[in-house]
Amino acid sequence: MDAYVIGNVAIDETLAVSAMPTPGASILGTAQSRDLGGKGANQAIVMARCGLRTHLVAGVGEDLRGDLVRQRLSAEPVIRHLVPIAGRSTDFSIILTTLDGENAIVTTTDCAQDLDVAQCVAALEDAQPGDLAVLQGNLTNAVTRGVLEAARSRRMVTAFNPSPLRPFFDDLWSLVDIGFLNEGETAALTDATGEQAARKLLAMGVKAVVLTFGRDGALLATDDRLIRIPAVGCPVVDTTGAGDTFMATALASAALRGTALDHAAIEHASKASAITVSRQGTQSAFPTVEELAAILDR
Structure with missing residues (x-):
């Protein structure tokens, strides 16, 4: 089985702040890291590190950030389909993170929005x-629906994370x-x-729903079952990329075992995301190939 992640890739700039700014405020921050990010890239990297053959489709600008994206991705076991977007800057994120590990993120999506x-x-x-098509909320309505x-016409399994939120999601x-x-x-x-x-959500046509509640764990729901899975306790340093780690690991766990999402897949996802939140950064915070192999017992 292959996974095709269609989304965005970005460079993440993380600043540590004592508290989130209020409207009109000017605050001081400390530079923490410059890392590879973007929800599409995040999910593709974690799935590939799990051992699932994973493709990433994303747009990049022809600039220094684009060069850095290519360099960082070349070190990952991801099959890259990077589309050059002329006249656009490579997407980037500014991440503000507090001492208790919470964050706020501002992301540009110029390249992601220009994919057709x-x-x-x-x-x-x-x-x-049976292959996976994995999407998030960074693409246009036309591209996401298309x-x-x-994917449906090819009888692929479609997985969707509606982040960032867009008005057109109700119709998808x-x-x-x-x-x-x-x-x-x-x-x-x-x-x-x-x-x-x-x-x-199930009534809208989704076959399986996974809801995450941070420290309160997760819920897996289908038409015939509801499964609650507790979170894994850990020190929280930075929550950036935790949701992407969770989704990617859950999908990879089930795919590699040839099964639908189940209790084990969500448990594996909880363990992997606990590693991510215990570290600073985005790509650099993800579990390694070896750590994921241990979690998945492969």
């Missing part, structure tokens, strides 16, 4: 029935097999929480 449907669908040419429809759920959402995304999209929110 044909470029993304072309990368699925060799995809087989890729989901193309019938094309999604597996949805991954955190508490904020869940409340915004369903006006509900917990099991009630999961049932609303």
